Amino acid sequence: MKISLKQRKLKSGKISLSIEYYKGSETTPEGKRRHIRENENLKLFLHDEPKNAIERKENKETLALAKKILAIREAEFYQGRFDLKIQLNPNVVSWIFLMRKPRKKMIA
Secondary structure, eight states, rough: EEEEEEEEEESSEEEEEEEEEEEEEOOTTSSOOOEEEEEEEEEEEEEEEOOOHHHHHHHHHHHHHHHHHHHHHHHHHHHHTTSSSOOHHHHHHHHHHHHHHHHOOOOO
């Protein structure tokens, strides 16, 4: 799965921000490839062509907020919220702890 931030220009002249979840593709019975995507609208907007310093600052802050939300969604994905099931074999975990070397204590 790939998670990315998308920008789309609206008729009003603003730019809408959304997060796209790309979940791969599948082949239809007709032999065509169909991409599986989901979108989450962030309801955040940028000025298309900022005219002054205030609008540029708003764009910068809004984009920073969108990137933080994107980072949260990516972290949720890696933690397993989006159907990512990673199960460790208990024997492997115990083997890792057994093979780990104890650290030597430094004597001062």
